Amino acid sequence: MKFFILIHSVSSLVCLNKLIKKGYAPDLVIAHDKYEREKLDKVFFTPVKKLCKRFNIKFIESDYPNDFKVDVRNYEIGFCVGYMKILRKDFFEIPKYGIFNLHCGKLPEYRGRAPISRTIMNGDENLIASLHKIDEGVDSGPVAIETKIKITLKDDVNTLYEKFSENSYKSIVELLKILKNGKLKLRKQRTTNRKPYTRLTEEECRIDWGKGQLTVFNKIRALKFPYPGAFTKLKDKKYIINDAVITKRNVSGKPGMIREVKSDAIYITVKSGVIKASDIYCGGKKVNIVKEFLTGDKFI
Numbered sequence: 001m002k003f004f005i006l007i008h009s010v011s012s013l014v015c016l017n018k019l020i021k022k023g024y025a026p027d028l029v030i031a032h033d034k035y036e037r038e039k040l041d042k043v044f045f046t047p048v049k050k051l052c053k054r055f056n057i058k059f060i061e062s063d064y065p066n067d068f069k070v071d072v073r074n075y076e077i078g079f080c081v082g083y084m085k086i087l088r089k090d091f092f093e094i095p096k097y098g099i100f101n102l103h104c105g106k107l108p109e110y111r112g113r114a115p116i117s118r119t120i121m122n123g124d125e126n127l128i129a130s131l132h133k134i135d136e137g138v139d140s141g142p143v144a145i146e147t148k149i150k151i152t153l154k155d156d157v158n159t160l161y162e163k164f165s166e167n168s169y170k171s172i173v174e175l176l177k178i179l180k181n182g183k184l185k186l187r188k189q190r191t192t193n194r195k196p197y198t199r200l201t202e203e204e205c206r207i208d209w210g211k212g213q214l215t216v217f218n219k220i221r222a223l224k225f226p227y228p229g230a231f232t233k234l235k236d237k238k239y240i241i242n243d244a245v246i247t248k249r250n251v252s253g254k255p256g257m258i259r260e261v262k263s264d265a266i267y268i269t270v271k272s273g274v275i276k277a278s279d280i281y282c283g284g285k286k287v288n289i290v291k292e293f294l295t296g297d298k299f300i
Helices: 010-021 039-052 065-072 115-121 156-181 211-222
Strands: 003-006 028-031 058-062 079-080 099-103 124-133 143-150 232-235 237-246 258-261 266-270 273-282
Touching: 010 058, 010 156, 028 039, 028 065, 039 058, 058 115, 079 156, 099 156, 115 124, 115 156, 115 211, 124 156, 124 237, 143 156, 211 232, 211 237, 211 273
Parallel strands: 003 028, 003 079, 028 058, 079 099
Antiparallel strands: 099 124, 124 143, 232 237, 237 273, 258 266, 266 273
């Protein structure tokens, strides 16, 4: 089946590589021209251009895909993986089967921004990658394929992003196989009372030490760099905790209190035990834990 794909980010490059290796190379690839060019030139733009040239895939660079209606009119279906521009109706309705977007979160629960972070913070057992048909809303079109990715205690937002990247091609291949057999079924989303998420708020990033171990741990691993980071405050200073471990210590005490200071970590009381926190930053710089904190200090 003749198809094209709009891509952006390292994740989409992984997806494209996998599709080619599995024998499902697209006939056309559309990538941004200037959007995040400097940031991603070496890890995305240059490699994807070389990849398309190597496999003789037509390649277009544009921040305005809606101007390329003529280029896509002979394709049966299109896919969008990470591409950041909003597609107009007169563009996404051109292919026979439309254009499908790969979203790294369950729909409609995680429509919009930061779906992986919010999936972890909510304590979900799995990350659901959703392949849905694009309509005029935000991640609101009917869902065709859902791919389940297990979340383990060793995962964080970055490892899950990698897992999503490695598995992203599977949804596209599955849909192409379904269309070949003519048995496509779409699940309509119930989005009436759900607004799409915007960027992570400061309140979402703040650690509530009165919550249980798992809740605090989930927040910290959901926001690891390069995401905003889970933060807390002590003596008018804002600290970002970039790593944490659930300990087996069963110690009671006031939530947020430092129970012990070691050279590489501090042990902090939460509602149901103690969290071992490390890789801590203040003002953009990594702090010297021994010099910065004292046993008995209390985060708020």
